[in-house]
Amino acid sequence: MLELTGLAKRYGEFQAVRDITLTVRPGELYALLGPNGAGKTTTIRMLMGVLRPSSGSARVLGLDCFAQRAEVMRHVGYLPDEPQFYDYLRGGELLRFVGEMHGFSAREAADRAAPWIERLGLSDAIEEFAVNYSKGMKKKLALCCALLHEPELLVLDEPTNGLDPYATRTLHDIAREQAAAGRSVFFTTHLLDQAERLCHRIGILHAGRVAAQGTLEELRAHSGLASGTLEEVFFNVTGSRAEVTGSEAVAVTPA
Numbered sequence: 651m652l653e654l655t656g657l658a659k660r661y662g663e664f665q666a667v668r669d670i671t672l673t674v675r676p677g678e679l680y681a682l683l684g685p686n687g688a689g690k691t692t693t694i695r696m697l698m699g700v701l702r703p704s705s706g707s708a709r710v711l712g713l714d715c716f717a718q719r720a721e722v723m724r725h726v727g728y729l730p731d732e733p734q735f736y737d738y739l740r741g742g743e744l745l746r747f748v749g750e751m752h753g754f755s756a757r758e759a760a761d762r763a764a765p766w767i768e769r770l771g772l773s774d775a776i777e778e779f780a781v782n783y784s785k786g787m788k789k790k791l792a793l794c795c796a797l798l799h800e801p802e803l804l805v806l807d808e809p810t811n812g813l814d815p816y817a818t819r820t821l822h823d824i825a826r827e828q829a830a831a832g833r834s835v836f837f838t839t840h841l842l843d844q845a846e847r848l849c850h851r852i853g854i855l856h857a858g859r860v861a862a863q864g865t866l867e868e869l870r871a872h873s874g875l876a877s878g879t880l881e882e883v884f885f886n887v888t889g890s891r892a893e894v895t896g897s898e899a900v901a902v903t904p905a
Contacts, residue, residue, distance in 0.1 A: 651676050651803055651834040657706035659692050666692045668858045674836045679829045681845035682838045684855030690838035691731060694807045698728055710803055727796030731808040733788045737781035741772060741791050745798065752799040766794040770820060785812035804828055806837035822848060846880040856888040
């Protein structure tokens with residue numbers, strides 16, 4: 651479904667991402683895990699064609715994400731970390747516009763959006779201007795947009811940032827349902843417990859490269875741990891000490 655091969659991004663002398671190679675299979679939930687600044691969002695932006703990579707390739711269903719971007723986007727639903735909308739476009743207008751971009755009539759777009767609007771708790775706000783939406787409401791509206799055309803690949807960048815516990819649980823349920831239907835879900839997060847609960851496979855991103863990937867059992871074996879949580883595996887792989895607040899881990903590189 652998704653193949654990243656040797657994907658890299660350099661800004662002058664700074665190597666933000668180096669040699670990202672991974673595969674996400676149909677029906678799979680795959681999390682790219684890493685601390686802030688590890689290169690997660692840069693990787694997503696290259697996959698989505700927002701950033702041009704310095705080297706490497708990305709393919710969805712065998713299509714080149716850069717040379718065949720328009721075709722790729724027919725198969726991909728994207729939820730950015732910080733969705734941006736026109737301030738004075740209403741939620742319903744935005745969904746109809748997105749639907750029409752995918753070739754649906756305004757009526758078809760509205761019909762496709764309706765169950766997602768209800769499920770994500772946007773019914774009372776859908777005709778409000780986007781400027782009046784909270785961060786969480788914008789995130790939910792963007793998720794509706796991403797799901798509208800029933801994509802084979804769902805790409806989620808830090809998907810639960812800004813969501814309350816109820817919306818977070820709903821998003822988790824949707825992700826599981828998409829995978830159960832044979833679609834692929836690829837998301838980035840720095841929340842270790844979220845990745846451990848949800849995912850079939852996990853990639854640990856450290857210093858701009860995938861330091862390890864696989865199932866939790868495979869990651870334990872890679873780390874030489876007979877057992878242990880994903881948190882323990884993560885710090886073993888990255889070689890960082892950490893300060894952990896709740897379920898969020900922030901890596902601190904040794905001096």
